[in-house]
Amino acid sequence: MDQPHLETDNTRVAIECLTLWMEPDDGARYRAVQHISRLVHDADGPGAVNIISGVLDLSVFLATSLAKECGAGEEEMLGMAGDFLRQLSLKLPN
Numbered sequence: 001m002d003q004p005h006l007e008t009d010n011t012r013v014a015i016e017c018l019t020l021w022m023e024p025d026d027g028a029r030y031r032a033v034q035h036i037s038r039l040v041h042d043a044d045g046p047g048a049v050n051i052i053s054g055v056l057d058l059s060v061f062l063a064t065s066l067a068k069e070c071g072a073g074e075e076e077m078l079g080m081a082g083d084f085l086r087q088l089s090l091k092l093p094n
Helices: 003-021 028-041 047-069 077-091
Strands: none
Touching (some): 028 047, 047 077
16 A cells, blocks of 8 residues: 555544544543444454544644634644644643
């Protein structure tokens, strides 16, 4: 399997997992965890490394999209996205 196709597949799995995680009902996160566990442990599934890779690719896309919406140009997007992440980290409870 070629690398670009694998990256696309990994990102699609990440979108699927995040979509399940964001469902509004009380059992959504439990079902999402069950689904992710199946993906990790199924011999034909993507496995943990590919899931994490997809989540990171999706995160970069979302963070840079936020930076772009906040006015960053193409050359500033990654820097501003990094700033958002550092600010978020500082706001997390100890």
